[in-house]
Amino acid sequence: MEKRIIILALLIIQMVNSQTKNKTADALFDKMYYIDAAKSYELSIKNGDASKEILQRLGDAHYFNTQMQDASKWYGKLLADYSAEVPAEYYFRYAQSLQGIQNYELAKKWMKSFSEKQKTTDSRAQNFSLKTVTLEDIKKIKPQFVLENLEINSAYSDFGPMFYKDNLVYATTIDSSFLKTAKYGWNDQPYLNLQLGKVSPTQTNVTFKERFAKEITTQYHEACVAFSPDEKTIYFTRNNYNGKLKRDNKGVNNLKLYSAKAVESSNGNVRWENVKELPFNSDNYSVGQPTISKDGKRLYFVSDMPGTIGSTDIFMVDILGEDQYSNPKNLGEKINTSGREMFPFITDKALYFASDGFLGLGGLDVFESRLNDEIFDTPVNLGAPLNSSMDDFGYIVNEETNKGFVCSNRKSGKGDDDIYSFERSCTQAIKGYVFDAISNKKIPGAIVTLKNNENQELQQIVSRIDGKFEFEENINCNTPYTIEVVKENFTTSSKALLTPENSGITEVPIGLDPNLIERKEGVLKIKIGIIFFDLNKSDIRYDAAIELNKVVLLMTQYPSVVIKIESHTDSRADDQYNLELSDRRAKATRDYIISQGIAPERIESAIGYGETQLINNCSNGVPCSEAQHQMNRRSEFIITKM
Template identity: 30%
Template sequence: MIHHNAMKFIYFFLIYGLLQTSVSAQTPKADILFDNWEYFRAAKLYTEVAAKKPGAAIYFKLGECYRKMHLYRDEVAAYDKVNAFGLFDKSEFYLHYAVSLRSTGRDADAKAAYDTYCSLAPSDFRGPFLRAAIDIANTDHQWDVPVTMTNVSSVNTPNADLCPVLYKDGIVFTSNRKSPGHNKIYGWTGASYLDLYYAAKSKNDSNYTDVSPFGGSRIIKKFNDGPACFSQNFDTIYISRVDRDMSTTANLNVANKNALGIDRVKIFTSAMVHGKWTKAVPLHLNSDAYSVANPYLSKDGSRLYFVSDMPGGYGETDIYYCNREGTTWGQPLNMGGNVNTFNRESYPSEDAGGNFYFASDGYQGFGGLDICVALNKHGQLEKAIPLKYPFNSPQDDFGIMFLRDMKSGYITSNRYEGGTGDDDIFFFDLSKNTINSELTTTIYTIGYRPIKHDLPMPQIVSPTVSIAKQISMPTNFVIYFDLDKYFIRPDAIMHLDSLVTIMNDFPNLTLLASGNCDCRGGTDHNRKLAVKRSNAALMYLNGKGINADRLQGEGYGTKRSPVKCKEGKLYSSDMHQLERRAEFHLQ
C-alpha cells in the first residue's frame, strides 16, 4: 500500500501536470483568437491563463485586448501588472501604458511611463509630444463660465450609443444595444453589432421617446451599420457599413483575411423614393484595400467628408473629402496638415460658419479622442486645436453635432463623469450663458476664448483669454443658388437662420447682402439676377423679423467672381457653383 503522503505527492503532480497542459493549450488558443480579432473571447482566455500562470507577456496580451476594446480601466489594470514585473521588452508597451494611465486620471504615472518610452525610443517624437500634452491641457483647461453636459438618459443604455444626427422631428443615432433581431455578437467587442435607431422628440421637453430600429432591411444588414448622415431634406442617407465580421473567420490567418478584402468599412447610400428607402448601394470611393467610413455631407450637399486609412495619408486614419460632380463624386482629396496628424482623425462635421470639427488623438489634448476644430478664415482652415473641458475629457470624445440654433447640440463620449456605460450621447446648451454688454464686438466660437473682432457672434464660451493664440473669424457668410435661379435653396435656410439668431442677439448689427452670378449669360441679365438673389435673401431675413432698416443689398453680377472666366474655356460645375452665391457681411 502506498503511503498516504506519497499519494498526496503523486496527486499534486497529476493535478499540476493537468493544469500546465490546460494553460499550455489555452495560450495558443487565445493567441489565435487575438490574431483573428476576437478580442472579447481572447481576453477571457488570457485572464484564465494569467490566474494560473501570471507573467508579463500574458498580462500584456490581456491589456492589448482591452485597449482594442477601449476598456481603459481594465487596460490599465492589466498594464499595471506588466509593469510590476520590471522593465518590459517591448518599448511600445510604455507608450500604450502612458496613454491608458492618462485616460484614467493618473497623470504622474503617465509622465513616468512616457519617460521610460522616451529612454527606450529616443528617436520617436511621440513620447515627448504626448508627455507635454499633459501639462498643456492642465493649464487653463476649462471655461470660466460653466457649460453643462447632460446625459441624454432617454436614449442612452449601458451599451454604446453614439453619433446622433438630425432626422425630421427626432434624431437617428448608432447603437449596439440588444433588440429583437439584433442579438448577434460581434467578436471584437463581445457586444451586439452596431445598427441605426430613431428617437422621436418628446412634445413636452427636450427628451426623446419611442426609440426604434431605423431604415429596415434595405439599409440595415447583418453586421455593423453606422454612423450615418443625411441630406438637408432627408431624402438621401450615407452610412458606414462593414459587410462581414472578420472575427468569425477563425480558419483564416490575418494575411489571408486582408487578402480577401472583406473586412473593410465602406460607405453606402440610399434614396427615399415614394416614401421608401431604396436598396443601399456602395459608393465608388470604396476599396477592398482600405476602409472608407464616417460620412458627413456638407450643408449644401456639395461636399462629402469621410475617414480613410488609404495609402498616402498623414497617419493611421485621415479625413478626406470629395466634391459633387453632377450625380457622382469627384476624386478624394486629403484635408491636409491643418487637420490630419500622425495618429487618427475621424468623425468630421461643420458648423454654419464653415468651421471644421473632428475627433483626433494626434493633438496635445486631454487624452483619448478629443474634439478639435479648424477655424474657417476667409475660406481657408487654420491649424486645428482641441476644444476644452467639458467638451473634451480624459476619455474618448467625438461626434459633435449642432442643432439648428447653433447654440446647442450633442457630443458622444465614454467619459466616466456622467456616463451610464459605454459611449453615451450628451447634450450641451450654450444659450444660457449671459453676454457681457462690454463685449458686444467679441467673437465667440465653440472651444475657444473670444477676441476682439469686427464680427459679433453668439456667446458660447467664457470671455477670457484664448486657449493658444489669437483667433479670427470670417466676416462673410455665403449661400448658393441653382443655375439661373434666385429662390432660396433648402441648404441655405440653416445659414440664414443662423444670421437671424445673430442679429436678434446683437440688435445693433446691420447686414450687407451681395448677389453674384457665374460667368454664363449676358452682363445685364447677370446684374439683374444678382440683385434678385440678394433681395431674395433679404426678404427671407425680413420675414423672420429682422427690420428692413438693418438690411442692405447689392448685385454685382460677375464682377466679384472667384473664377476668372476666359472666353472659350470650359469650367467644371463646381467652379460655376462657387460663383452662384450671395455673401453676407455683418457690421
C-alpha cells in the same frame, strides 16, 4: 474606446505581435473577441506565463475594449518587466490608459518617455509637449456645455447621432432584428442597427420612435450616417457586406461607405433604395463616418487608406454629380496626427472631430477647428464637461441654436456608449494689452474699463507691468462693447468692438497717444499752442519758445520720430509776401528746434505755404473776424516717421 472604431468605422492598424503559447487566446484575439481573449490570457498568467507577448495582448484586449483600469494594470507590468523590449506605441497606450483613470501626472511622465523612445517624429508626442497649451490649460477652460443623458440610452452601446428632419438617427445594439441572441465577439453585444428618435421641443431629450431604414439593414453593423442637404440621399457605414462578408488578405472584414436614395410614397413614408458602394471603398482598408458640407458639395469621412498619417485620418472628396466623386484628399497635418482622428462633423463655421493625437483629458476628446475661407484653423480642445477622462466623440451641433448631441462612455452613463444632449453657452473672454502708439512700448498702470452699449461700466481693471489686461468675467457673444483706457500723460482712448458669434477669446490691443499727439484724418501731429510772431517778423519770441520746447521734449522722448514743419498765414496782405513770410517763419522754427539738440535730419522739411491752405472761407476779400483769421495763422508739426 476601440470597439466603436471597428464597429463604426475604422479598423486600427495594429502592431503585429508575436504569437503566444496560448493558441486559444490568440485565435480569440485575432478575431477581435477581446473579452474572451482577456480571460484566457489572464489564465495563462495565473499558470505562470507572464511573457512579454502575453502582457502585450492582455493589455491590448482591455485597451481596445475601454477597460482602462485593467489596461493600465497590465501595461504597467509590461513596461516594468520589458520596457527596453517593447515598441514605443506601448508607452503611448500606457499613458492613454493612465489618463483614462485620471492619473494625469503619471500619464505625463510616460508620454515624455514615449516621446524619447520614438525615434521618428510623432505628432502625438509633439502635441502633448507643446509649451503654448498644457494639460493644466485644458483643465482651466471655462465650462461651455450643459449635458443631459438621453432617455433612449441603454445598457449597451448607443452612439452616432445625426439630425434628420426634426428627428435624430442613431445607432444602437438594444434591438437587433436579426438573430437577437447573436453577439458581436468584440464586446459581447448585439450588432448595431439604426433607430429613429423623436427630439423633444427643448432639444434636451430623445425618445424612441421607430426602426430607421429597415430596407438597408443587414445582419451586421450599420451606423454613422449623413444626409445630403435635401435629405434625399443617405450615406452610411456598413461592414463590407454584399450578401456575404468579405475579408482582406489578413482575414479582416473592413468597413465601407454606401449611399441610398429616398423614395417617398403617397402616404409620406420613405423607403431607401438603390444602395450603392462609394467608388473609393476598398476590400483592403476601411472607410466610414461620413459628414456632408452644408452646400452638399463635399463629403468628409474617416479612413485608414494609403496616405493616412496616423491610425485613422479624416479625408475629403468633392461631390461632382450623381455617383461621381473626386479622388480622396487627406486634410493634412493641421487636422490629422499620428493618432486617431474620427467622427467628423462639418458645419459652415467649423469642423468638429474626435482625436487622441492632440493634448486632451483622456481617450478621445472633441476638438473644434474653425473654418475661415475654406482653411481650417488649429484645432482647439473644447474642455470639460464635454470632454472627460474617457472617450468623447460623435459631436453634432445646430450652430444657430448652439444645441446638439455628443457621445461618451464616461462612467456616469447608463451603459457602454451613451448619447448626451447639450446646450453650448456662447461666451467670449476679452483680453489685450495697452501700448504707446508712438514707441510701441507696453504701458503699465493704465485704467481699462469695459462698458456696454448703454455706456454703463461693467468691469474696471489696471494693466499689468507688461501692459496686459484681461477681464475676469466671460462676455456675451455677438454683442457690442466699448473699452476705454485712461493713463496720465496720454490721451484717453475708446475702442468699440463687436464680439464674435462663437465662444473664444477676443484679443484687443489698444494704443495710447501721448498728450502732445493728435490724430486728424489719419495724420499724426504734435499738439502745441499757437506760435506767435511779431508783425512782419520771423524771430522766435519767448512765448513761442515755450510751445516749441514741447516739440523738443516729445522728440527727445521718442528719438525715432521724424517731422516736417508747415507754416501758414491768413489771407490779409499780398499773396507772395505771405508765402515768403511763412517760409521764413517755418525755417526759423526749424533752426530753433535744432538749436535745442535735435538732429537736423529728423526734420524732413520746413516749408511756408502762405495763404494757400486756408482752413476756412476767409480768403481774399471775404470779411472775417479776427478769431476767424487767427485759425489760419498756424504752424503744424506733422509726424512722418515713428
